[in-house]
Amino acid sequence: MVKDKLIGIDLGGTTIKFAILTVEGEIQQKWSLRTNILDEGTHIVPDIIESINHHLDLYQLDRERVLGIGMGTPGTVDIENGTVQGAFNLNWSNLQTVRQDIETATSLPLTLDNDANSAALGEQWRGAGNNEPEVVFITLGTGVGGGLINEGKLIHGLNGAAGEVGHIIVQPYGYQCTCGNYGCLEQYASATGVVHLAQDFAEEYVGTSKLKAMIDNGEEVTSKIVFDLAKEDDYLANEVVNKVAYYLGLATANIANILNPSSIIIGGGVSAAGNFLLERVQKNFFEFAFKTTRDATKVKLAELGNDAGVYGAASLAKNSKRVLA
Amino acid sequence: MVKDKLIGIDLGGTTIKFAILTVEGEIQQKWSLRTNILDEGTHIVPDIIESINHHLDLYQLDRERVLGIGMGTPGTVDIENGTVQGAFNLNWSNLQTVRQDIETATSLPLTLDNDANSAALGEQWRGAGNNEPEVVFITLGTGVGGGLINEGKLIHGLNGAAGEVGHIIVQPYGYQCTCGNYGCLEQYASATGVVHLAQDFAEEYVGTSKLKAMIDNGEEVTSKIVFDLAKEDDYLANEVVNKVAYYLGLATANIANILNPSSIIIGGGVSAAGNFLLERVQKNFFEFAFKTTRDATKVKLAELGNDAGVYGAASLAKNSKRVLA
Numbered sequence A, B: 001m002v003k004d005k006l007i008g009i010d011l012g013g014t015t016i017k018f019a020i021l022t023v024e025g026e027i028q029q030k031w032s033l034r035t036n037i038l039d040e041g042t043h044i045v046p047d048i049i050e051s052i053n054h055h056l057d058l059y060q061l062d063r064e065r066v067l068g069i070g071m072g073t074p075g076t077v078d079i080e081n082g083t084v085q086g087a088f089n090l091n092w093s094n095l096q097t098v099r100q101d102i103e104t105a106t107s108l109p110l111t112l113d114n115d116a117n118s119a120a121l122g123e124q125w126r127g128a129g130n131n132e133p134e135v136v137f138i139t140l141g142t143g144v145g146g147g148l149i150n151e152g153k154l155i156h157g158l159n160g161a162a163g164e165v166g167h168i169i170v171q172p173y174g175y176q177c178t179c180g181n182y183g184c185l186e187q188y189a190s191a192t193g194v195v196h197l198a199q200d201f202a203e204e205y206v207g208t209s210k211l212k213a214m215i216d217n218g219e220e221v222t223s224k225i226v227f228d229l230a231k232e233d234d235y236l237a238n239e240v241v242n243k244v245a246y247y248l249g250l251a252t253a254n255i256a257n258i259l260n261p262s263s264i265i266i267g268g269g270v271s272a273a274g275n276f277l278l279e280r281v282q283k284n285f286f287e288f289a290f291k292t293t294r295d296a297t298k299v300k301l302a303e304l305g306n307d308a309g310v311y312g313a314a315s316l317a318k319n320s321k322r323v324l325a
Helices: A044-058 A098-106 A115-126 A191-204 A210-216 A223-231 A235-259 A269-273 A275-288 A291-296 A305-319 B044-058 B098-106 B115-126 B191-204 B210-216 B223-231 B235-259 B269-273 B275-288 B291-296 B305-319
Strands: A005-011 A015-022 A027-034 A066-073 A076-078 A083-085 A110-114 A135-140 A144-150 A263-267 A298-301 B005-011 B015-022 B027-034 B066-073 B076-078 B083-085 B110-114 B135-140 B144-150 B263-267 B298-301
Touching: A005 A044, A005 A115, A005 A305, A015 A044, A015 A305, A027 A044, A027 A305, A044 A066, A044 A098, A066 A098, A066 A115, A066 A305, A076 A110, A083 A098, A098 A110, A110 A115, A110 A305, A115 A135, A115 A144, A115 A263, A115 A305, A135 A235, A135 A269, A191 A210, A191 A223, A191 A235, A191 A269, A210 A223, A210 A235, A223 A235, A223 A269, A223 A275, A235 A263, A235 A275, A235 A291, A235 B235, A263 A275, A269 A275, A275 A298, B005 B044, B005 B115, B005 B305, B015 B044, B015 B305, B027 B044, B027 B305, B044 B066, B044 B098, B066 B098, B066 B115, B066 B305, B076 B110, B083 B098, B098 B110, B110 B115, B110 B305, B115 B135, B115 B144, B115 B263, B115 B305, B135 B235, B135 B269, B191 B210, B191 B223, B191 B235, B191 B269, B210 B223, B210 B235, B223 B235, B223 B269, B223 B275, B235 B263, B235 B275, B235 B291, B269 B275, B275 B298
Parallel strands: A005 A066, A066 A110, A135 A263, A263 A298, B005 B066, B066 B110, B135 B263, B263 B298
Antiparallel strands: A005 A015, A015 A027, A076 A083, A135 A144, B005 B015, B015 B027, B076 B083, B135 B144
């Protein structure tokens, strides 16, 4: 029987997203489960197994037609052995034999990678990357992560830490990061980083600004509020956005100076600010990028939103050479 | 007949280096030619062809035993088509059909890449990289270049500009670079960059320093003199070396934060300063590298010196799938 279907799974701390796709990358079915992280996350893998088996029955999809399952997961992934550990938002502190458990219970081959790499593959294959072979993805959320794709394949590095672009130093001796270092991109371009910059700028600024007034009044400020106020021409909010764009422009240019990709794609919650942010990032990118790559590399917004993970997971399954004995 | 030999060629602006190696990477014969760049560099390819054919005869090496020729060259290399252009130190401004010419005249397959990539492969295969699959090479000479190796293969990027680490911005709005941008690593860590820093530091410094005295007297100062004076405890020279090491530490850490290699190997003329420079680079690297990669990535000195190019060129031939019809 022709194997013309893929299953993509995006495992997150609050939701597990599933999709059945054609090998060409068209989503045919999507569903999701709440992630049950109780009892040290021991329900997660059984819940995934039950949900796959249930939906294959429900859609009367012969598993002979499924090429494989791909999954993006938080934590440290051992790609060779198909295990995960240190996924704190899943309550997985110990080693989890994810691949062995899912393969045994579904009779389908499973390919694992980390969630940022999976989203990177999704955007490269079916999103803003237009299936080009050299693509870098950066996600700006509560943290900053990413993935690097070269000749159509993920770059993993020695310990799977390649693509940890949130820890590029953009301001030596700057804000301290959760990683212990000072001046990481994550401290300036994540949702919390934007707010941190706003608070610091408000303290120094003496002019009129709604953003400053909110901060001085102790109101809760989010990165979305900063961007919304900047769009309304709030002076201080614009200064904050300019600074965020400077750091993102510097980081994307240096990534391009090193890797010379065709696209650097920016996704995640902060990127919801859209072209308003992107244009300022591009302006800084053009200033810092080496000529060859400045002419070649496009800095773009992500296109797939929350679906990037399942598309990328399906791509993992598609490109995997794994078969069950 | 078993194909157990490789030919490696390192084409430079003053010398063309040749070597015959076993497929295991042992050099068996080495020779070199002066590069004749007269008449728009039209003698270079014929000289290479004649030298190969002559030495194969001289050593009575049956060309059936040669797996192939690899060559590292200056300029912009089109790897697909085996052509080179814009190699100004060879007087090659127009497109050169290097592969076609050499293959036709030697009956051996030729694989081309740029000289920095070739040296990177050499150090990865037979030098400080210990044949590990994830290695970054940086060369500090009159300019700063480099090459990136992932899963044992060069990363080229979209236009072959991957690994242009000399143009990583380490000091936004800093010294202007020959590329037009401001603050590139090359302006702080090349031989000319070290001297530029020394001149600037001397202007500001009012204490006693032999380096300052030399600069104030208009004596010629080289990067070697700066390092030698620093080793003799000259205060100003040490300040310059500390600054160079800071920029190299920042750049190597950010490369590691992006790529997570096992080794970052520093070669080229400036690296002749040896452990004296390396230890200060490592100190800065440890400060700026993300934990996972700080524990994993070793910053090292190159080991092959001028032979890196022929070793790497041979490695290009070894890993090439190219065969002649």
